[in-house]
Amino acid sequence: MPSDQVFALIDCNSFYASCERVFRPDLAKTPIVVLSNNDGCVIARSYDAKPYVKMGEPYFQAKEKLRRHGIVAFSSNYALYGDMSERVMSLIESMVPAAEVYSIDECFADLTGVQGSLTQFGREVRAKVLRCTGIPVGVGIARTKTLAKLANHTAKRLQAHTGGVVDITEDFKRDWVLRNTEVKEVWGIGRRMTAHLEAMGIRMAMDLAKADPRMLRDKFSVVVEKTARELAGTPCLELDEADPPKQEICCSRMFGKRLTELAPIKQAVATYTARAAEKLRAQGSVCKRMRVSIRTGMFNPDEAKYAKGALVELPYPTNDTLLLTRAATEAAAHVYRSGFRYSKAEVLLMDLRQPGEFSDDLFAVTQPAACDRLMSMLDEINGKYGRGTMRSASVPDTPDWGMRREMMSRSYTTRIDQLWRVS
Template structure:
């Protein structure tokens, strides 16, 4: 019998904001999306006062003022660094683990050799909070889907103490399935949950007891695997080695609409450099790229346009010079004046491991490795991202994101380190 645990950080972004700001403890906290648009994370206190996930900031101004809600711009540098610390700590305590998302981690608890898994997970939960300052909940199950389900219940149950073990308490599974709405089952999206509810399957228990043939016909093998996992049959093994990406993207909405071609060019150049950096960090190369620019679809008074273009590289590359050069040529080809642009993005396609593509006769001439990209990556890793760039983008950034409530990068910038006065 296999045993999986899912460790999920509670209200992760909000917890990160509180980590170095104790004045936010017990205060409602919300974190906003890019350009300070909509709520993407909430503390328990913010949920209690009625702030909904995805709510635009301008619609909750009254609640923010009435309840003293702390509003934070998203600080992904901080969240990413704290996540790495949490995942490193969790991985050091289990035989193997799978980082599922920025705030979730599956653990393999087989052959752990402890008499009481609930007590062990409770200790791990306390240790995680002590070492990282991030509260977590832990669900244990015989499959990854049941572990996910147990984690959801552990978060909601005051008596559980943050840990529920369905693997060694199979008598609890039936009740857990009945308490879980079908829309909260891992792997059942909005479209499927609507379809299932229309057919009277409103809980995980209803779905788990549906006929295999019907599930296969309506939801394919993916849906059937989900149902089998709810029944205790393992269909998803632990993936301790993540699959290599096939694409990578860097896109942003602008802080304000822009009509100036040079400003759009500057944004595209920065996104292209960042996408190239992502590919190099994975030790991959890209075979093709696509760029897009679009207007604001929510502005009914402005003419709408969405443009995109693509190109193949002569040889697969991760060199920012080749990638930005190609991006410039694509933008020149697709550009249309007279529109107020709101968003742009770069998509690198056909990714493969560096050195895996068969070389051509002219590789050494066309793409000499002069070490510049490696040197730039090393400098940026030591002194912070953006310390060294190609110099293609201007300094005047009308397109930069709005982040009016950005917290300091407490763990990734020397200038933002917390200072303590003694005496």
């Protein structure tokens, strides 16, 4: 890897909360939290909500506190967040030589060869993303990906002084950040590893950068060794411009209420199967087997407990929603037992390959070309008019077993009937 390599980490600030604020400018200065599935617990907080609410705090416990401090709660709106993420990432990719989308709200960029001030370039990226999407971002620039993560953390931590952009490609700036950052803030160093390192006297990021890499490898792992080398300025992690296809695809959800009858459970399984098949086609894969499971709640001592799954061998490698749905609902009927209150279903697509990778015999059945055309049309319509516009008859429009999302915002960017209106 070239010694003059330069990476940037561009990370959206309080992403879920920022997405909600884009279409609610009246909440620009109001603290916001976003809740998990079924409005269970807090999974995202705007910066001004963090002093009052802990991450993961159950909503029913925090409800009074939120009211007291004027904090607005939103149910999770993943369609909105996913679409806003695509807009942000597409914009960043248009501005940098190469990019790696790392998660829904952050991406690495290769800035090697960019001329002029990197700090100014980071500010231009930040300004354009904010202007075109309404999402604020932080930019960290450094010689390695781990240092870029640390620079980004510093940009956010010292927002008032940095303007949201920190460049530590120069040694004295890198060393200042390393001396003033605790080791627990380093990318890849979790709580348990922090405790081990602190017991060895490694408390700051600088301590880890100066530690003997071979000793770290022998005592912990090659991952910790690479982290230390990256902190010292030696690139060990390259930019991955394309994610490899997933080996398994899972879709599972808690029901909005306990289900006792088979019919709504089959509807839920059909819905999850359709979503999993959509992901399967998005990465250009087919699958040969699937597992369908259902279970009751496991923590209520007053409820009878039951959990069972079934493995299904498909007649041929496929990404056909209709075939997968038929197989999944039959499996759900097979494992269902009356007399229980079911809380969750899961569909897991397994043995994933690219078309043509399966070694079948000459006379084996394959997915018909007409099915490929139908699935392509299905995805095109749903991509244009919103997910669920075209679906199998076994998938209901507004199921009463769906997730509780009583405070969900509108799908401003993915549904024609919920477009933002300005009056």
